[in-house]
Amino acid sequence: MPARPPHPARLGALYLLAWLALDVVSQRFNAAPGVSVWYPPSALDYVLLLVFGLRFWPFLVVSSLLHQALVVEQPLPPTPLLAFLAVTVGGTVLACRVLRGLRFDPRLSRLRDVQLFVVVAMVAAPLAVAALQVLTLAGAGALVWPRVDERILQLWAGAATGTGLLAPPLLLLLRRWPGVWAAPSPEGTDPEPPPEPDPAPPPPRWRRVLGGLAEVGLGLTALWVGYGGPRSTTLDFSYALFVPLLWTATRHGFGRTALAVLGLNVGVALLTGSREVRETGGLALQFGLLTLTVSGLLLGAVLRERRRLTAHLAYLALHDPLTGLGNRRLFQERVARALEDGPAPARVAALLMDLDNFKAINDSLGHGTGDEVLRAVGGRLKAGLPAGATVSRLGGDEFAVLLPGVGGPSEASEAAERLLAALDTPVTVRGLSLNVEASVGIALGGGEDGETLLRNADVALYRAKAERRGRAQLFDASMHAAVVADMELEAELRTALAREDFELRYQPLVDVHTGRARGVEALVRWPHPTRGLLTPEAFLGVAEETGLVVPLGRWVLRAACREVAGWTGAPGEEPPSVGVNLTAAHLAQADVVEDVAAALREAGLAPGRLMVELTENVLMSDVEATLHTLGALRDLGVRLAVDDFGTGYSSLSYLRHFPIDDLKVDRSFIAGLGHDKTGTELARVIAVLGHTLGLNTVAEGVETADQYAEVRALGYAMAQGYYIAHPLPAAEARALLAQEEPLVSRGT
Template structure:
């Protein structure tokens, strides 16, 4: 009995301990169950509001209070209350300015980045120390834990107790820390899902509506080909542009193809529609503005109207939804120095909601844009809006790519059910990629390989040559004659048909293992691979020339062309494909210069000529800048009285290393490059200055100066006007100038050149036909053209030494001159005998070494330059 009583007594003493252990066990079980629920909740809930509401009973189960709140950092790094279970805490946070969130208990936890447990006394101490702002809702006990993503703190979760008997323990801190970890994971998961689903939904809706709108537009009307191409380019910008800045630049370039858009900008509303930002702004007067609050500007006017607007000469034109255009006076105050002469804008909309403006403006021309452009601007702005939204969606999609991959991994089981559909999509994509590859490597017109593909194959052949030195190949560079004439006369459609027929003929001429490509325009290239001998190259080249020489039947017209072929053979020394193409191109130009319709093999001398030509061009440009030219004057005399009629000015180049060069050594390059106009401008200015000096000195005050000019002045647009303006500026005596042109100026543009000569005649200058007798020397020039002097070429004059029959021709020309109003000038008189022969047949004027050698006149501001010229002539 005693032992039983003892056991009973011990059991009674152990009972409180057992109850305590049971209570701890229940608490641990509740905590484990709660944490398991939290983990499942984070994996299953797809909406943050639903997650927060589901978190409330879990908090109540694990802690002594159900008063808690969650605050997260926003995009501006400001702490915002995301969820709060306690109305007092909501009021407390609302009383604290968002910019002063650091002076709150939640802010202290975020700034210190560690757990904090504050009693009521500690809270009062913090408030007295001005570390926090004390709110009306004062709790008894406060526990806060930072929400961390890795090492980065993104927010705070905090518990509040308002019962003096209920305080938080160390275990509460540990449990809340675990909840914080699960909470961050849940927030990331739910936000990723929300962002992904929103992005997918928005993009699907946008693409669906864009497709429907496009179908309606196609049914209603067809835009011009140029507008279609621009809109197609705009739709492709999202795929081509890697950054938003490049996207806007490309967008500007495309709009500029449709309308004058030198001044172009895009303005977008902020999310709360209170500010206007300018992500792209290109203006010739104003720099890119900063983001600003909505005001009374032109952009805001378009946003308020919600319709395309045209401002021209202070009149507003507005395009209604039905297509009607209304107009009214523009009465807003606007700075005159910033006011454009013409301004055209349209709103950017998304599902009928305006989110920005696209605008173009012109500061010089008030008629730069017409009211009919309003409809075009509305149409363009619609497509631009779609592309801007698509660009944003794509940017967001790229940012959430990692989250998307995680979701795809989790939904693998679901995707297995749609595996067949996915394989079909992959096959379609493969076909699309094959089409894109073909388009990127083939010419759209002829379907031949393009430059990119040809370069790849040529590079491969060159690499193969390095591994197999006995391998041989060649490149044929083919250029067609008369292609530009076909385009200009029959139109681009005929030109395209011509190129297609050329491609068919070239295919028939090359072998199966050869590569035929079109580089662009009328240039084709052939890679002849696996050659056995030089005869193979010549055979194919001859076959091509013969085939191209056959007539072409285009739109009822029979046309003829020729092929000039440059051939470059494989060499181990070639470094890349560009070098062999360059040499083949050089050989082709050599073939054209030899008479076209032939082939020429490249040799090193051609490269040397190209280098020499490039060097000459560079030196000639430097000579123009440095004014390395000088003028020599040769006297033109009356052959009977020996009286001086005037002088012919002869151009010389004082080369820094080669000495004095004559025009035959450099003028051909000046003609090819167009630099001849700059040189002749300088010559005109110098000659007019010399006329002024002679006028002051009273010597040669009535003498003429003859200047040789390029035919470009007669056949190029506006060049004749510039020439007459130059003469007017530099002299008041244009009648003392003799402008000399040779027959090449009239060879191709006879009527145009004749009109130019008549304008010069009316302007007052004298006109001379130079080098008559050296070329075709048509009699048409004698009676139809307003020449006052016919200058017989020195080669023709030289023939008089051995051929007296030509004297009869000179006599006949002299007699015709009395009828047609011109006078003869003989060039190249080099002996007394030649002078006497010309005098006997009536030639009136002449020049040459026998009369006077060319001499340089030293420029001076007095009459001493005339004396210097006399002395120079006597010394020669």
């Protein structure tokens, strides 16, 4: 059950009893009448106000009155007493207010907090209070003026040392019960660094016991050397006390050092005794203890801060600063360790997860929202993993999970499904409910090394995203072979682009009523050095994934315009047009209109002879941007066509908004003409739609005479397909289009 703040009456009673006990004990070590070598009750004042709140300041008044009534041999008269109380209590309360105003954390968790405590609570405030107290006493005739300066230093040193030796241990002790703190940690203080996920195992108990005994022995030896036997000589060995302080601070940091400061102070007081203090004047001893106390606290805090920063840097080296999960380096180390240490029957599973729609979230809502989504996803993944599993963020929107001791593929697949199920509930970020989907690649490790295991998981992830997103895919050897083939093809494709090792084939489009050619469609071919002449189906997928489709599209555009510019039609016919496909990636380029204009300008081709063909999905990828780009192309005089109509976006309303000239109906509607009533009716409806909208309708994939007759009967304006001509090299296509006879006789 969490601790609660104590009742004010019980707290006050406990404070007063402890205060009086310490007050009585401190009087046995007076450096002068009424001046203790160190005065620990002042530490209780600061602990009371800093931990439980400034509202307890009246208890400071009560404790001072009890001191005057029960401890002091000659109490002050009423007027000096009131002034003395005002100075003592007011100085402590003011010091606590100043500390709060400086965003001081009384838990002493940072070097800055210890420094503020030393400067305000041990130097500035006690010195000011001591000066005012002495001046008050001197003014009341209780102190002779010639010794004012010495008495100020004695009072200050006693209060400062007493505060420094007792307050830090008490503040650190009370950190164990955060429920008793009435004063919250100030806002804006740096949080504690996250703990290491794999802390070093503690040393054996016997070693810890021996270490503790060695520290105690070192402290006792230093006390004896500094203030015991050798002290009778003319040499001063008091600095020997810094040896155990340095040892403790180096090994244990601030907390143990604060206890060592307390223990050494008590040891010195016991060894010296009040009589010796009075004989030596006490001021030198007081400043020695004050120096010991301040140096010990600061030394412990500095070394603790250094250890903390070192640990934090080590943590950052293995963790992602955004999500707090492990990073790639930690994941690779865990994989290597799991493969080395895992039992023989068990296997290691690596799961790579990639968010499918994260780019859209980042682009539309900003990187701040994207970061919050990543943190939320990381938290869900971590919460859904079994004990012993590791989850890391490798970078961007890619996460990795390591499952040691997996029984087989089914267990790994079930874990992957649980991870995907963890994302079924929308992520709420900044008041928005966002659906986050992901794909997972799974690889099982047995005899492989860590690098191979991660590569296999990455290959499986690639396959999962390529086939159908939002699913998990288990790796098999054939996937790696396919990826290697794609990588080789990509390298060869880059080389071919650099050398322009491509060719164009041209397939004619004919007027279905006259049979004469009206234009051609440019189709790219790749004369591969070992695989022969490749059609786009063999390499276009790799080109799109790698971004090479854009430079490839630019080459096709320039080459088609350059080759067709000098072509002529049949006698009495207009020169043929040429159709060139633009991909979504090319259309999205900011300079796509300039690409088209440059190709026309360099080739000397009339803009009206160029037909830019786009699929429905390309048109609808970004409607506003597409409308702007198509408008700019129309301003050039270029004609626009929808290619493979009927296979993409289902809405027909876009046909009224986009500046389209031609409607090229997909071959799937033409294949069933004559024997598929539904397909024939759909083809007729599309022809009517085109006429209604004033569009030129083109039937693609016409492969038989019957299909040619059907599209003509249905009202299509033009046709394209193997029945008319296969894609031809430039020279053959140019000659075919220039012949006098129609490509298809009218009787067909």
